[in-house]
Amino acid sequence: MALLSVDNVSKRFGGINALEAVSLTVEAGEIYGLIGPNGAGKTTLFNCMTGLYTVTSGAVRLEGAEVQALKPHQIVKRGFARTFQNIRLFANMTALENVMVGRHARTRANVLGAVLRCRKTRAEETGIRDRAHELLRYVGLAGKGRTLASHLAYGDQRRLEIARALATEPKLLALDEPVAGMNPNERQQMGELFRKLREGGVTLLLIEHDVKLVMGLCDRVAVLDYGRKIAEGPAEAVRNDPAVIAAYLGGEA
Amino acid sequence: MNLVLESLHRRPRLVAILLAVLLAALPFLMGFGLGNAWLRVLDFVLLYVLLAIGLNIVVGYAGLLDLGYIAFYALGAYLYAWLASPHFGLHLPFWAVLPIGAAFAGLFGVLLGAPTLRLRGDYLAIVTLGFGEIIRIFMNNLNAPFNLTNGPQGMNLIDPVSVAGFSFGRPLHVFGLTLPPTYFHYYLFLAFTLLAIFVAWRLQDSRIGRAWGAIREDEVAAAAMGINTRNLKLLAFAMGATFGGLAGGLFAAFQGFISPESFTLWESILVLCMIVLGGMGNIPGVVLGAVLLTMIPEALRYLGDLQRATLGQVVVDPADLRMLLFGVALVAMMLFRPAGLLPSRQRRREFAAEEGLAEQVQANLYDTRN
Numbered sequence: 001m002a003l004l005s006v007d008n009v010s011k012r013f014g015g016i017n018a019l020e021a022v023s024l025t026v027e028a029g030e031i032y033g034l035i036g037p038n039g040a041g042k043t044t045l046f047n048c049m050t051g052l053y054t055v056t057s058g059a060v061r062l063e064g065a066e067v068q069a070l071k072p073h074q075i076v077k078r079g080f081a082r083t084f085q086n087i088r089l090f091a092n093m094t095a096l097e098n099v100m101v102g103r104h105a106r107t108r109a110n111v112l113g114a115v116l117r118c119r120k121t122r123a124e125e126t127g128i129r130d131r132a133h134e135l136l137r138y139v140g141l142a143g144k145g146r147t148l149a150s151h152l153a154y155g156d157q158r159r160l161e162i163a164r165a166l167a168t169e170p171k172l173l174a175l176d177e178p179v180a181g182m183n184p185n186e187r188q189q190m191g192e193l194f195r196k197l198r199e200g201g202v203t204l205l206l207i208e209h210d211v212k213l214v215m216g217l218c219d220r221v222a223v224l225d226y227g228r229k230i231a232e233g234p235a236e237a238v239r240n241d242p243a244v245i246a247a248y249l250g251g252e253a
Numbered sequence: 254m255n256l257v258l259e260s261l262h263r264r265p266r267l268v269a270i271l272l273a274v275l276l277a278a279l280p281f282l283m284g285f286g287l288g289n290a291w292l293r294v295l296d297f298v299l300l301y302v303l304l305a306i307g308l309n310i311v312v313g314y315a316g317l318l319d320l321g322y323i324a325f326y327a328l329g330a331y332l333y334a335w336l337a338s339p340h341f342g343l344h345l346p347f348w349a350v351l352p353i354g355a356a357f358a359g360l361f362g363v364l365l366g367a368p369t370l371r372l373r374g375d376y377l378a379i380v381t382l383g384f385g386e387i388i389r390i391f392m393n394n395l396n397a398p399f400n401l402t403n404g405p406q407g408m409n410l411i412d413p414v415s416v417a418g419f420s421f422g423r424p425l426h427v428f429g430l431t432l433p434p435t436y437f438h439y440y441l442f443l444a445f446t447l448l449a450i451f452v453a454w455r456l457q458d459s460r461i462g463r464a465w466g467a468i469r470e471d472e473v474a475a476a477a478m479g480i481n482t483r484n485l486k487l488l489a490f491a492m493g494a495t496f497g498g499l500a501g502g503l504f505a506a507f508q509g510f511i512s513p514e515s516f517t518l519w520e521s522i523l524v525l526c527m528i529v530l531g532g533m534g535n536i537p538g539v540v541l542g543a544v545l546l547t548m549i550p551e552a553l554r555y556l557g558d559l560q561r562a563t564l565g566q567v568v569v570d571p572a573d574l575r576m577l578l579f580g581v582a583l584v585a586m587m588l589f590r591p592a593g594l595l596p597s598r599q600r601r602r603e604f605a606a607e608e609g610l611a612e613q614v615q616a617n618l619y620d621t622r623n
Contacts, residue, residue, distance in 0.1 A: 052473065076479035088474040090467050092602045101467045105479025107460055111488065114459035115452050121459070128460070148602055168479050 001064050003028040003172055003203050004049070004080070009058035009068075011041075011048055011227075018044045019227045021058070026172065031194060031204045033218030033235070035211070037247060040224040042207045043085055046176055050082045051075045062172070076105050081170035083161040085177045085207070089149040095160050096145035099132035102167025135163040139193060155186045162193070166202070173197065174205040179213060191217055215239060223247065280439045284432075291551070292435040296507060298547045299442035300500050305527045305543040306449045306536065307496025312525065313534035313597070314462060315489035316469030317370070318378040320521055321385025325358040325494040327392060327516035329501025331402060332357045334511055337412040340403065347414050351502045358498020359491045366490035370483060373472075385521050392513040407512025414441060414506045421506075438507050445503065449496055454536055456492075465489055526579075530586055532593030541595055550575045 002025040011019040019041045026032045034042050047053040049060050051072040060068040067075050090098050107128060113121040136145050139159040144152065149160060158178055165173055178194075179187045191213055194204055208214045214221060215235045222232040225247040231238050238244055261268050284292045308322045332354040336345045345353075369380045396404030413422035413434070421441070425432045456462050464485050467475035476482050505511050523546065531542020557571045586593070592601050 050477065052476075071481075072473075072476040073479045073481045076477060082477055084474065084477075088471050088477075090470040090474065092470060093466060097463065097466075101463050101475070101480075102478050104460060104464055104467075109460045111456065111461060111492070114461050115455045117455060117459075124460070150602075164478065 002026060002061075003063060004205070005061045006045070006049065007059040007061065009045070009048055009060060010056045011044055011053060012056045017227050019048065019055075022224070022227070022229050023058075024222050024229065024232060026203060026205055028171070028203050029198065029201075030219040031198055031206060031217055033214040033221040034205065034207045034224065035209070035214055035221060036224035040247075041227040042224055043176060044227075045224065046082065046174055046207065049075075050080065050174065073105070076168050076170075079169065079171035080174070081165040081168045081172075082174040083158075083165050083176055083178060085180070087157050087161055089157060089160060089164070091148070091150040093149055094146050095136060095141060095149055095152060095156075095163075096129075096132050098149050098160055098164050099135050099167050100128050102135075102164040103128040103131060105168045132163075132167065135166050136160075138166070139163040140189075155182055155190075158182070158190070159193070162197075166197075170202060172203045172205060174207075176207045177209065178206070179208065179210055187213055211239070276443060280436050284436065289433055289435060292433070292439065294548065294551045296435055296438045296442055298544055299439065299446050300504055300507075301524065301527065301547045302540050302543040303442070303446050303449050303500040303503070304497060304524045305531070305539045306446070306453050307493045307500070308524050309493075309528050309534065309536070309539045310453060310456070310465075310496070311489050311493035312528055313539070314457065314465040314469070315486055316465075317486060317489060318374060318381070319490075319493070320378045320382035320518075320525065321365075321388070322381070322493065322497055322524055323516050323518075323521040324385040324388035325362060325497030326501040326504065326520070327388050327513075328358045328361055329354040329498030330505040330511045330515070331392060331408075331501075332498070333502040333505035334408040334411050335401075337506070338408055339410050340408050344412055347412070347416065347506060351499065351506075354502035355495045355499040358501065359495035362491040362494025363487055365494075366487045370486045370490065382518065382521075385516075385518060389513050389516050389518075392516070402513075405513060407510060407514070409510040411505050411509045411511065413509060414438070414503075416441075422509075438503075442503060442507075445499060449499075450536055450540070457534075457536070461485070461488070526583065528593075530583065530593060532596040535593070535595055535597035538593050538595030538597070542593070545594075546579075549578070553578070 004026040006022060006024050008021045008023055009019055010017065010021055022041075022045060034045070036042050044053065048055045048068070051067070051070050051074070055068045058068070059066050062075070062078050062080055065078075067078060067080070070078075090101060093101070107124050109121045109124055133145060136142060139162050141156060141159055141163065144156065149157065152160060162173075162175070162178065179190045182190065187210060194206070194217060198204060206214065206218060218235050220233060221235050221238045223230050223238060223241070223244045230243045230247060231241045280292055280295060283295050304322070304326060307325075308319065311317050311319045311322070333350050335341055336343050336350045336353065337347070338344075365381070365384050369377060372380060392402045393405055395401040396406075402408065413420055414437070415421065421434045421437045424434060425437075464475065464480045467478060467480060468482050468485060472482055504515075527542035527546045528539050529542070530546065531540065532538025553571045553575050556569075556574060557567050560567050560569070590596075
C-alpha cells in the first residue's frame with residue numbers, strides 16, 4: 001500500500017481551477033519530487049494534502065485511510081508533517097523552544113498535569129527537551145538552541161523548520177522549497193541532510209525548483225503545470241519528456 | 254543599592270521569606286499607618302491582580318484580544334448574589350458558591366469562545382466587546398418580567414464570606430484591637446491570588462503554555478505542529494473566564510452589594526491596561542501593573558485635599574487628573590518601554606527584533622549610499 005496516495009484531487013478558488021484531477025502516489029522510503037513552473041499548483045497541492053485547504057473533490061489517503069476531511073493537527077498526528085515555503089517559525093522563541101513545540105503532537109500533559117507538575121509531566125518535559133536537543137544536532141544546529149529563531153541565518157532557519165517538523169515524528173515529511181535562496185554549497189549540504197533523513201526511515205516529498213538537485217536526489221518526480229499533472233516517473237525520464245520541456249521553456253506541447 | 258539587589262538575587266529563599274513576611278504584615282502596616290480606607294484599597298488591588306492574571310492567560314499567553322473580560326467578573330458576582338442573598342432566599346455556603354460561580358463564568362467563556370474564536374485580532378476584540386456590553390445591559394434590564402437581577406438598583410445584602418462558622422461580616426476584637434473585616438478579606442484574597450499566580454506560572458512553562466505561545470506567534474504553523482488550535486484557544490478563554498468568575502464571587506461577598514455599574518467597558522479596559530502597562534505575558538509585570546493602576550488613582554485623592562489646604566478650593570478635580578495621568582502614562586510607556594514595565598522574555602524580543610530590523614534597514618541605506 002502506498003504511504004500517500006492523492007486520488008483525483010481538484011481545488012477551485014472561485015472560477016480558477018488551481019488543481020484539476022491530480023493523482024499521485026508516494027511509496028514508503030522514497031524521495032518524491034514535485035516540480036513545475038511558478039503558479040503550477042504545487043503549494044496548493046501541499047495545502048490540500050496537509051489539511052490547510054479542503055479539496056473541492058477527490059481524496060487524499062495516508063496509509064489507505066482518507067485524510068482530506070481532517071484538520072491539519074490531526075494529519076500531523078497521523079505522521080505527515082510539513083515545512084512552509086515562506087519560513088513560518090515561531091520567530092520570538094528560541095530554536096530549542098521551536099523544536100519543543102513540535103513535540104506537542106507526541107506528548108500528552110494536560111492542564112492538571114502542567115499545574116501539579118507530577119512525576120509523569122516532569123519526565124515528559126525532560127523527554128521533550130532531550131529530544132529537541134537531539135534534533136537540533138541532527139539537522140546541524142548544535143549549540144544554537146538558545147538563539148532566537150529570527151536571529152538565525154537564513155539557511156539555519158530552513159534547517160530549524162525541518163527539525164521542528166521532525167519533532168512530530170513524521171513517516172512522511174513534505175518540504176516546500178527547502179533550498180530556495182541557498183547557495184550551491186548550502187544546497188549540497190541540504191541534499192546530504194535529505195539523504196540522511198531517508199536513511200533514517202522518513203519518506204520525503206519535495207517541492208523544488210532546482211532541477212539539478214531534484215534530478216540527483218529524487219527517486220520519482222511528478223510535474224505540475226496549470227494545475228494538471230503532465231508527467232510522472234523516474235527523474236531521468238521526466239527530464240526528457242517533451243511536455244515537461246514545453247511547460248518549462250514554453251511552446252507547443 | 255545594586256549590591257543589595259545582587260546579593261538578594263543570589264538568595265532566592267531569603268527573598269521568598271522576606272516577601273512572605275511583607276505580604277503577611279502588609280494589612281497591619283497599611284491599616285495602622287495609612288488608615289482602614291487603604292486596607293480596602295489593598296483588597297481591591299488583590300481582586301484586580303486576580304483579574305489581570307486571568308486576562309493575561311487570554312491576551313498575554315494565547316494572544317486573543319478580549320475587550321469584554323469584565324463580563325465574566327460580572328457573571329461570577331451575580332451568580333454569587335443569586336445563590337447567597339435574600340433576593341431568591343438562597344443562602345448557600347461560601348465554599349459552595351464560589352466554585353459554582355467560577356465554573357459558571359468558565360462555561361460562559363466556552364459558550365462565547367466556541368463560535369467566535371475563529372475570528373482574530375480586531376474582529377475578536379469587537380465581538381468580545383459586544384459580549385461584555387450585552388451582559389451588562391442584560392443585568393441592567395432583567396428586573397422585568399421576572400426579577401432576576403433587580404435591574405439598575407443592583408442586589409444587596411449579599412451574604413458575607415463565612416469560613417468554618419467565622420463570619421467576615423463583623424469586625425473582630427482581639428487583644429484590645431478592633432480588626433475590621435477588610436483584614437480577613439485581605440488574607441482570603443491573597444490566598445486566591447497566590448493560587449492563581451501559581452496556576453498561571455505553572456501553565457506558562459508547560460506543554461500547554463508553549464502551545465499557546467505558538468498560536469500567538471503563528472496559528473498556521475502551530476496547527477502544523479499538531480496543536481489543536483481551536484481547543485487550546487477555548488481552554489485559554491475558559492481559564493481566563495474562570496479566574497474572572499472567581500474574582501467576581503469574591504467581589505460580591507466583599508462588597509455585599511453589586512450593580513451593573515461595577516461592570517462597565519471601562520473596567521475591561523482598565524484590566525487590559527494593567528497587563529499592557531505591566532508587561533504582557535509576564536506574571537510579575539502583570540501584578541505590578543495591577544498594583545500601580547489600582548493604587549495611583551487612590552493616591553491622587555490626596556491632591557484634592559492638598560489643593561483645599563493650599564488654595565482653599567479644589568481647582569483640578571483629582572478624578573479628572575486620574576484620566577489625564579492615565580493617558581500620559583500610557584503614551585510615555587509606548588515611547589520608552591513599549592513592551593511594558595516588566596516585559597516577558599518573548600515580548601522583549603519581539604520589540605527588540607522590530608527595533609533591530611529598523612536599524613538594519615537604516616544601515617543598509619547607508620551602505621548603498623556610500
